[in-house]
Amino acid sequence: MSSPDPLSPRLPSPLHEVRDGRFERRGLRLLLKRDDLIHPQLIGNKWRKLVPNIAAAEGRALVTFGGAYSNHLRATAAAGRLLGLPTTGVVRGQELADRPLNPSLARCAADGMRLHFVDRSTYRRKTDPETLAGILRAAGAQDAYVVPEGGSNAEAVRGCRALGTELRGLADVVAVACGTGGTLAGLAAGLSAGQRALGVPVLKGGFLEADVEALQERAFGARSGTWSLDDRFHCGGYARTTPELEAFAQDFEQLHGLPVERLYVAKLLFGLVALAEGNAFARGTAIAAVVTGRPFPEPAAAAPER
Numbered sequence: 243m244s245s246p247d248p249l250s251p252r253l254p255s256p257l258h259e260v261r262d263g264r265f266e267r268r269g270l271r272l273l274l275k276r277d278d279l280i281h282p283q284l285i286g287n288k289w290r291k292l293v294p295n296i297a298a299a300e301g302r303a304l305v306t307f308g309g310a311y312s313n314h315l316r317a318t319a320a321a322g323r324l325l326g327l328p329t330t331g332v333v334r335g336q337e338l339a340d341r342p343l344n345p346s347l348a349r350c351a352a353d354g355m356r357l358h359f360v361d362r363s364t365y366r367r368k369t370d371p372e373t374l375a376g377i378l379r380a381a382g383a384q385d386a387y388v389v390p391e392g393g394s395n396a397e398a399v400r401g402c403r404a405l406g407t408e409l410r411g412l413a414d415v416v417a418v419a420c421g422t423g424g425t426l427a428g429l430a431a432g433l434s435a436g437q438r439a440l441g442v443p444v445l446k447g448g449f450l451e452a453d454v455e456a457l458q459e460r461a462f463g464a465r466s467g468t469w470s471l472d473d474r475f476h477c478g479g480y481a482r483t484t485p486e487l488e489a490f491a492q493d494f495e496q497l498h499g500l501p502v503e504r505l506y507v508a509k510l511l512f513g514l515v516a517l518a519e520g521n522a523f524a525r526g527t528a529i530a531a532v533v534t535g536r537p538f539p540e541p542a543a544a545a546p547e548r
């Protein structure tokens with residue numbers, strides 16, 4: 243390539259071991275896989291998922307979907323700005339159209355993303371071909387390349403496979419927080435025999451096993467790797483929190499100097515500590531927790547170390 247790549251990533255992402263008595267007392271090792279350091283704006287699994295989709299779009303505009311605080315919308319908008327690609331974000335909630343933009347949507351707009359708000363019932367039906375065509379028409383994005391909500395399609399899942407290959411031989415269990423399950427689907431396929439992936443869903447519902455399997459079938463032709471889900475740590479559902487979770491996240495930040503993203507990463511780490519304390523892992527197990535995101539907005543003192 244003749245010009246420097248504006249998406250140039252830090253890969254493989256760093257892997258740090260941290261000293262944490264809750265693990266050490268049980269003979270366990272805790273490692274942090276710092277995917278949050280891959281790129282300052284295309285953070286964590288966003289880089290791994292979006293870059294293969296941008297390649298597949300072959301220079302076309304991008305259109306994608308998300309809620310009012312979506313990390314994926316912000317990353318797509320940033321990629322559009324960095325690459326000079328037009329982007330449209332279809333946002334859940336028609337009522338938001340008449341309100342001032344929240345900081346996350348304001349960042350999307352500042353990065354040049356055109357925002358198109360749809361009512362919640364239409365948004366729920368967005369994968370139905372007729373509904374999708376109607377949304378794209380109304381958004382003026384008929385010719386754009388469609389990236390699904392959360393960025394999880396076959397290209398994205400194949401992109402996340404590299405997360406697993408980077409960790410071969412370096413941990414026994416690799417744990418990741420799950421929204422759509424795309425990151426877990428790719429990660430598990432990239433690990434070697436003898437390693438296993440553990441997904442911690444942040445949404446309530448128990449539907450993810452089938453979704454992850456379907457994503458793997460589309461990306462790789464079959465269920466791949468060894469993986470399982472533990473549904474006990476969603477703390478009430480997406481974007482829900484509890485005083486215990488918030489106290490845990492603040493304490494983890496202080497102990498380890500890691501800015502803890504609250505929607506996903508906090509629940510993953512909380513789940514891992516609970517599992518360790520419940521003796522769910524055999525002594526000697528090395529556990530890698532994937533840090534898939536950073537808090538937004540970022541605490542001023544915690545700019546990414548690049």
Ligand SMILES: Cc1ncc(COP(=O)(O)O)c(C=O)c1O
Nearest residue numbers: 420421422423424425506534535
């Ligand atoms: C910070 C963070 N971690 C984890 C995930 C979950 O990824 P997936 O949807 O592939 O399960 C997301 C999804 O948006 C995210 O923003």
